Amino acid sequence: MAAFDDTAFDNHERVVFCHDAATGLKAIIAIHSTALGPAAGGCRLWSYATDDEALRDVLRLSQGMSYKNAMAGLKFGGGKAVIIKTPDFAGSDALYEKFGDFVEQLNGAYVTAEDVGMSVKIMETIARRTRFVSGLTPKAGKAGGDPSPKTAYGIFKGIEAAARFKLGREDLKGMTVAVQGVGNVGYYLCQYLAKAGARLTVADIDPSRVKKARDEFGATGVGLEQILSQDVDVLAPCALGAILTKDSIATLRAKIVAGGANNQLATESDGKRLTDAGILYAPDYVINGGGIINVACEYYGNVDDAAVMQQVAAIGPRLTGIFEEARKSGEPTNVIADRMARSIISRASAASA
Numbered sequence: 001m002a003a004f005d006d007t008a009f010d011n012h013e014r015v016v017f018c019h020d021a022a023t024g025l026k027a028i029i030a031i032h033s034t035a036l037g038p039a040a041g042g043c044r045l046w047s048y049a050t051d052d053e054a055l056r057d058v059l060r061l062s063q064g065m066s067y068k069n070a071m072a073g074l075k076f077g078g079g080k081a082v083i084i085k086t087p088d089f090a091g092s093d094a095l096y097e098k099f100g101d102f103v104e105q106l107n108g109a110y111v112t113a114e115d116v117g118m119s120v121k122i123m124e125t126i127a128r129r130t131r132f133v134s135g136l137t138p139k140a141g142k143a144g145g146d147p148s149p150k151t152a153y154g155i156f157k158g159i160e161a162a163a164r165f166k167l168g169r170e171d172l173k174g175m176t177v178a179v180q181g182v183g184n185v186g187y188y189l190c191q192y193l194a195k196a197g198a199r200l201t202v203a204d205i206d207p208s209r210v211k212k213a214r215d216e217f218g219a220t221g222v223g224l225e226q227i228l229s230q231d232v233d234v235l236a237p238c239a240l241g242a243i244l245t246k247d248s249i250a251t252l253r254a255k256i257v258a259g260g261a262n263n264q265l266a267t268e269s270d271g272k273r274l275t276d277a278g279i280l281y282a283p284d285y286v287i288n289g290g291g292i293i294n295v296a297c298e299y300y301g302n303v304d305d306a307a308v309m310q311q312v313a314a315i316g317p318r319l320t321g322i323f324e325e326a327r328k329s330g331e332p333t334n335v336i337a338d339r340m341a342r343s344i345i346s347r348a349s350a351a352s353a
């Protein structure tokens with residue numbers, strides 16, 4: 001791709017290509033913005049058809065982290081890394097240590113954490129070589145570790161806020177929710193929803209995960225093709241991105257879309273399609289910010305778990321603010337969230353100029 005002129009580049013401050021022949025490490029670290037603080041975002045381990053695809057992915061994800069961190073009120077800019085899973089990928093400790101060396105060389109401009117394909121154990125290996133890492137084993141009662149339960153709690157608070165706004169509901173008892181993907185985030189979300197008395201329908205490509213949700217939460221399992229068009233109050237996408245398209249939106253019967261998956265809208269105009277269909281959409285990077293709030297609390301130190309939960313719960317009122325603005329202006333919620341995020345970042349840039 002042509003770098004500076006490509007729309008995916010979107011004024012990134014820095015993009016670093018990391019290569020180490022001895023360990024086979026090939027990674028890209030993208031720093032979109034440090035206006036609000038160190039560029040923070042997870043490291044994804046993934047196989048890509050081409051290097052170009054990896055570059056586009058990391059650029060898109062790091063821009064998304066700028067918006068997510070701004071909207072979560074964190075002292076973090078946006079960044080992301082990908083480690084490319086080559087056909088002969090070894091995944092050795094030496095490779096992850098080398099990645100840690102590259103992060104350390106950036107001297108705090110980028111803070112890494114877990115994303116798809118990574119684990120607390122790998123983060124501990126990276127942390128042998130750099131201080132600029134989060135998502136490590138937590139000390140008892142303190143912030144840290146796997147961010148998924150916090151992400152799920154934020155989504156739960158977001159669903160409560162959406163149900164209050166759209167349906168006038170004070171609780172979730174008897175409400176119906178369809179969850180696409182019951183992996184880390186989807187599982188914990190089902191746990192919160194079941195406890196609140198919601199009735200669950202789930203789908204996952206892994207049948208054992210559906211069975212677990214059925215056994216533990218009394219969920220009904222449906223086929224992968226059926227989950228999006230369930231006649232439910234809430235659809236919670238917790239698997240893949242780009243599932244809200246012109247075609248899929250035409251089949252939705254939910255009144256609210258509120259889930260954890262990143263980049264749910266295939267294009268920006270799909271936000272307008274949802275608004276036109278009378279469906280309330282909770283912008284993904286606002287509702288799924290619980291995990292990065294946990295990462296920030298761990299990174300900035302010594303915050304206890306109860307305080308993290310309090311910060312994550314603020315996702316509910318934050319979404320209500322966006323919903324109210326959308327009702328007043330008639331604009332789609334994603335457009336409002338993007339504008340708010342950009343304005344927070346540009347105010348910080350102007351203040352530091």
Ligand code: NAD
Nearest residue numbers: 147148151181182183184185204205238239260261262291
């Ligand atoms: P995960 O891999 O643990 O879970 C994803 C689940 O979706 C898996 O069980 C998988 O089998 C299932 N799945 C995949 N394709 C599917 C399909 N077509 N239909 C139904 N199910 C399908 O990942 P996760 O950590 O739970 O993350 C879920 C989503 O939330 C991702 O988009 C991720 O980027 C986003 N997210 C996660 C966090 C976090 O804290 N883990 C934070 C923010 C955003």
